[in-house]
Amino acid sequence: MTDAALAKTPAGPPAGAPRFAAARRFARSRSALVGAAGLLLLVLLALLAPWAAPFDPNEQGADNLLGPSATHLLGTDELGRDIASRVIHGTRASLLVGFGAAALGALVGVPLGLVAGYVGRWADAVAMRLTDLLLAVPGILLALVIIAVLGPGRLNLVLAIGIGAVPEFARLTRAATLSIRERDFVVASRGMGAPAADTMVRTVLPNVLGPILVQLVVTASLAVVVESGLSLLGLGTPPPAPSWGGMLQEARSYLHQSPWYGVFPGLCLAFTVFCLDRVGRGLQRAFGTAVAGGAREGTI
Amino acid sequence: MAPDTGSALSIRDLTVEFDTPAGVVRAADGVSYDVAAGETLGVVGETGSGKSVTALAALGLLSAGNVRRVTGQALLGGTDLLALPPAELRAVLGRDVAMIFQDPGTALNPVQRVGDQIAEALRVHDRALTAPAARARTVELLDEVGVPNPAGRYDAYPHQFSGGMCQRAVIAMAMANRPRVLIADEPTTALDVSVQAQILDVLRRAARETGAATVLITHDLGVVAETADRLCVMYGGRVVESGTVYDVFARPRHPYTAALLASLPRLDVRADRLTPIPGRPPDLIEAVPGCPFAPRCPVGHDRARCAQERPEPVVTGAGLSACHYPDEAGPPPRAAGPGRDAAAAAAGAADGGAGVQGMTPSRHGEPEKSGPRPDGSRAPDPDGRSAAGSGAAAPRGAPPDGGVALDVRDARKLFPVRTGVFARTSGYVHAVDGVSMRIPAGRTLGLVGESGCGKSTLARMLLRLVQPSGGELTVAGHDLVRANRGELRRIRQRVQMVYQDPFASLNPRLSVGDNVAEPLRLAGGFSRPQRRTRVLDLFDRVGLRPEHTDRYPAEFSGGQRQRVAIARALALRPRLLLLDEPVSALDVSVQAQVLNLLADLQHESGMAYLFVSHDLSVVRQVADEVAVMYLGRIVEAGPAERIYGNPRHPYTRALLDSVPAPDPAGRGTRRRAPLGGDVPSPADPPSGCRFRTRCPFAEERCAAEEPVLRDVDGGLTACHFAETLRGAAARAAGPVRDEVHS
């Protein structure tokens, strides 16, 4: 370390555990906090939807395709359902599928990448060709085909989108594992006689969690969009359960009569992605990890 | 030349501050120095002393986004560089003042041809220069800095150059426009010692030919003593002392300079005990009103004035010292006399009161030590392979509990070289090629060699972190090669390793206490409270505070982390400690603390050490026996006195000659025969003697016949001429060979 490195690393020893240090760095970024607050709001809306929404989302109580008014803040849809209530309830589908798929991707991808990166050789070759294969199919198309096989339904949605997320997690974890597997503290763990599984779980994994967490957020935002895209195609969240994509699908038929119909569900979608992006970027800076996400952030 | 200063470059009251999350860091604090044309100024300091930041700030090259302010002046022939608009400054850079950087591997653009990068330096300052003319001039420059086949190498990319060659290219780039000032920022730190000697030569020549003023920034007092005319010592962002090299080394006027010189391990004599500087470097965040060195200073640490009043530089003798009591600074260590003992005692006391003592009574050269083993197995193998050995098999050399901690016979490690489409093995790198050694309990074997010689591979083989390709490895009485999984785990508990970089060797996600407890957890059989007790005991033994067990590695300095790593290695009371460059990442003052700790621990426990290092001076201080490796083989081994006092292998000699002595006295007459060229690729080692391509004495026989490692004058040497190359006479007679063109 030269003293020019001062410019990059804090000179004084940071206090406390590294995870708290990361949390503090995260909290120092205003943009990350804005994202976190927005995300918290969305989660609360999803949890408290029945209380937060003014109407039952499936109640066909009013006239069709009303414009925004005091009673129906965002108007009503073609069946006279309150759009605001449907948007609020739609948060559930988006977040559930988004985080569910990301979690599934991580659950499968992280161990795969860990073993591929740490054990290497044939395990690595097999894992990498598998991910090559999965990566060769665009995420939305893969999800479409899987839904075709499994049939619609929320769980199947999670599966369909989650499988597409596996390779990103596997590659990321593998790369991170490779970058530290010959670092002295990992070698030291082997040198102390630790079995490979012990080294992987206790020494390697905690030190690659940062980028994985970032990827989790990035994947969730991607999955939210894919879920909406699938719903827009009529293959996502099955009606009549409200979902943003489903509402956009319906809105397409009434572009002339009520152009505002599709605006708010889309805005919510964009807001969700925006919040997740801010949080992801904040985490990325907090952990000092390289660019996450990459090019597969979706074309749909 | 500026009439107002008479200097080529004057730094005036330069202050640099950074914003960091922990607060404002004042990395340079009112730094002033001058350097005149044709003169070399050495700027010396440890990590964080501000020596590089000052130079970078003066040239406007600090690119970090968190620079808070840069004030002061950097006068280049009367022009203040800091006051110039960016475009004008850029026109001066590279033309009037040029810079050479620390890491040659990253200083060049990887996707541009080396020659083009040098030619660019010419063409940006001379628009009229045509491309062919720039190319011709670049080839001349490459030739001047000693790049072989310069016309052909022009079109090479940086990754096709060795580190030394890259640094030559950077120097060529710097001298391209005959600048008035050359600033070299740790130009040889990333290089091997033999290459360092070459590069320092090139730098000297460049300065002479261009008549430039040179600022040589380094942490290495030896380099300064060898090359500088004047010297400027920095500490905590300030200049604490300056003067001519001869004056400062002979009579330091600042206690920090004196302490730094005293803490230096020396090549020529073995100190009974090093005298470290206690404590740790200052935290630049808290602005101290007084002297930044006061807390560690033997002169001022309990004087109120030192803590409260900032010492301004005062003229003392021929130089300047920023100390309130410049006359009380201790004389340098080599000046025999009471002063040195006092300094040693003071530092020793501050370090925890351990007495000054030798390590083992029998470390002086004993010729009979390298005789045959009692069981006769130490003779060269029948098939003519070397049975190198170092380890002193003489029974009386072993401590009371006896036993051999490590016995290696004919160890080999071949790494396959894979090429082609199917990654077929097309050859092997002989990383370790027939090495034998022994270490009795309680003794230290120093293993020295340049990077790539196989010394770290060998150390890792002893834990089977690298699978041996052949040979017999007996560690603490266990057969390492044939050990099954369970046995291997038990062996790994008896042998522990301390790694080079304390910033990388501790798991950052575990508290330091948990790090130390890892071996106990993995060994099993220790309850949580038992582990806790053991950890506290270990912390105490390595001089760490027990209340710090719950902190994380990131909160500790390098020296403290290395103590943690040592505590971890001691947890299971190993019989053999593998020390892989344990102090090379540490600053000199801290290095001495860790070396003393290791000596104390060995004395207490009777552990055997394998001390792997590239630093010959450090090995001199710690090793009973020394083995010198070159391209996977031991070329010379024996008691330390024999290796350092009477080296018989030309490589050992060249290495010893390459180490710059931290003493300018007599440097003009010192004979140096630096090695030419780079280490050949271990994938394709030269036939016969592997050293012959760089050896000044090589003859035809050396290419045809591999020299056997054999008894020569109380040690083992693998050279055909070991018997005839005697002492200083042979050394002086050695022809000075320059670059090996290959």
Place this chain on the structure above:
Amino acid sequence: MYAYVIRRLLQFALVLFLGSLAVWAFVFALPGDPATVLTGPDAAPAELAATRERLGLDDSVVQQYVTWLGNAVTGDLGDSYFSAETVRSTLLDTVPATGQLAAFAMALTLLIGIPVGTVVALRPRSWAGRAADAYLTAGLAIPAFWLGLLLIIVFAVQLGALPAASDYVPLFSDPAGAVRATILPALAVAVHASSVLARFLAASLHEVMGRDYIRTARAKGVPERYVVRRHALRNAALPTVTVVGIQLGGFLGGTVVIEAVFNYPGLGRLLYTSIGERDYAVVQGGVLFVVAAFLCLNLLVDVLYAYLDPRIRLA
């Protein structure tokens, strides 16, 4: 470099083989075998048997795959279950449309993404940098299909300036018409894609600007604009090439929703409708095409990368 390229080629072949296997096997994972799907649930056993016979479903599994693969290699992807056409001709009808949309979208992505990314990295505090950053933040957050919907509302419904549903107008027969028909879906895709590209380029450029060789270039007096052009951009562009390749691959097979929103007669819409109609022969052929195209593109990009990076080229 040759060894590298050949090794990549072998990997490519292996993955393509695995891909074909997966695509072929997908039909068997569906509920009911193809014959049942084709003949309908109420078909007579004889009809079912005849269909099985025709589709070769009674052969051994290996035999079926070999036959299928052999046909696929020669371009014969079988017949559509429902229309009278072959899968091949169905695909050939849509691929040019998707290709043109992808080309338009990629052109826009590069046109927007490169300057935006460069400005964000080099002048983050200027007004242009802030505007570029705002653009990419919004571009990343707004899903392409929603932007498409908004574009339709504004330009087609409200202004009536452009068609809401895009037909495929070949560029070479009617350039102006092609632009009119393709600009909205291409823009919808490109806003998001250019934001992704810009952020990647910005991060890459930012990292490169901190490298030692940039400092070396400055220290030898190279004016800043040349430091950026000669030293930084070249190095930052290298990893970006990979991203562009992946994006282009995505455009070829992944614009399903956009094509559905704009009712654009491309490959994506074909696959979507085929899944809806359970015309799995078409789905199979289409996905195989997408996989092959994506892998080919990746291979090209890797070779290009190896050529551009002397560290690989000269290895």
